[in-house]
Amino acid sequence: MEYQNPTRTHCLNSDIISTLPQNIIEYILCLMPLRDALRTSVLSKKWRYSWEKVPKLAFTDNLAEGPSSYLGEVVEKRLKVTRAIRHVLTRHNGPTILELNFSVGQLKLFSDFDQIIIRCLSRQNVVKEVIFIIKDGCYNLPFSFFSLQGLERIHLQNCGFELPLTFYGFSRLRRILFTNVEVSAEMLQEFLSHCPLLDEVILNGYQESVDFASGGNKLTFVDLLRCVPLLKTLEVSKYYMKYLTAGGMPDKLPTxxxxxxxxxxxxxxxxxxxxxSAICMIRSSPVLEKIVFLMCDNEKLPVQQTSSNFFDSKDYSDLKLDHLETLEMKMFNNLPLEMEFVKLVMAMSPVLKKVRIELNDNVSVDEELKMLKDMLLLPFPRASPSAKLIFVRP
Incomplete structure (x- = not known):
């Protein structure tokens, strides 16, 4: 009679994947593309319905297989993706949908999204995060979207919206990330003012032609910041920056x-x-911990419009940066004003830990060496002598 190692036999007979805790299974499924997560139903009885409780649902064009080069194939694939999305949302029975991520390109499932949102509203699930990343075209959010009262985070790319007359706000919303979002100044201001817990605002734009606040009304930084009193993180890219600063800024914000x-x-x-405008916001932020400036268009303007002594330290004696730990300057062009700003911040920041300067590719090695010598050898006040100065080449 052949001898069998009991340990080896036990390992062969045991179903390892079925012994995993449910929270580990859900974590694994969250890391997988949704199409692959659905296929895990065939692994075992325990995995058969595990995907139905996954808190993160990411819908993409790849949810349905097959090429989509011709019109007929595109239509067929669109139907498959739509059916798959509706199937997932119908079967999903988790206590909370933490994230609904729709990253779509050529299929343009815009009318289907409207129905999907209504379907979400008809369920007891609480949607906490919605991501609409539209790669081709612009998706206008339906009025029903603004009834998702459980939302805490919104990420929109290449979308647009108008608020319904009955919009009462998102009482739980904490974070918005808008990229190329078409919305009037009046609507954006109305939206922000009805989100009382909002503490992170990110406004990005890739194209100068995108006017995120088209219409007769003008929105300034003063107006925007008045709407978000609990703001902890603010990120604004250059085209939004140019629009919001056009109305001017006081030396210090009223609030x-x-x-x-x-x-x-x-x-x-x-x-x-x-x-x-940037200095005004810094002056008005008593607990600021990190400043990141991306230098844009500095090399394009033929005439310098800012006076050379703009950062005279005598004019900034009231500038308090008692909590600032990090300063990052990206696309640094080695302009005198850029260097003077760095020196000003270093002179006013007693707990500063790191100054990181990422050089633009137009800065030569000789210029970099001269900057290093000037920063190390020329005397200028430093509130934090232990702050690390880091230069990084592209």
Missing amino acids: SLAHLKHLHLDVCFMEQIEIS
Whole structure:
């Protein structure tokens, strides 16, 4: 009689994947493309319905297999993806849908999205995060979207919206990320003012032709910041920056940005109105911990419009950066004003830990060496002598 190792026999007979805890199974499924997660139903009885409780649902063009080069194939694939999405949402019975991610390109399932949102509303599930990443075209959100009262995070790309007359706000919303979102100034201001817990605002735009606030009304930084008193993180890219600074800024905001910790701005140091607006926000942020400036268009303007002594430290004696730990300057062009700003921040930041300067590719090695010598050898006040100065080449 052949001898069998009991340990080996046990390992062969045991179903390892079925012994995994449910929370581990759900974590694994969240890391997989949704189409593959659905296929795990064939692994075992325990896995058969596990995908129905996954808290993160990401719908993409790849949800249905097959090429989509010709019109007929595109239509067929669109029907398959739509059926798959409706099937998933119908079968999903988790306590909460944490994330609904729709990343679509050529299929343009816009009318189907409207029905999907209504379907979400008809369920007891609470949708906490919605991501609409539209790669081709522009999706206008239906009025029903603004009834998703459980939303805490919204990410929109290449979308547009108008608020319904009955919009009462998102009482739980904390974060918005808008990229190329078409919305009037009046609508954006109305939207922000009805989200009382909003603490992270990111406004991105890739194309200068995108006017995120088209219409007769003008929105300034003063107007925008008044709507978000609990703001902790603000990130604004260059085309939004140019629009919001057009109305000008005072030396200091009428109301303090008492909670703002992270400030990320695309700034042109050749435009005094932009750097003045940035300084105004810094002045008005008593607990600021991190500043990130992306230098944009500095090399394109033929005439410097900001005075050379703009950052004279005597004019900034009231500037308090008692909590600032990090300063990052990206696409640094080695302009005198850029260097003077770095020195000003270093002189006013007693707990500063790191100054990271990412050089633009137009800065030569010789210029970099001269910058290093100037920063190390020329005397200038430093509130935090232990702050690390890091130069990074592209």
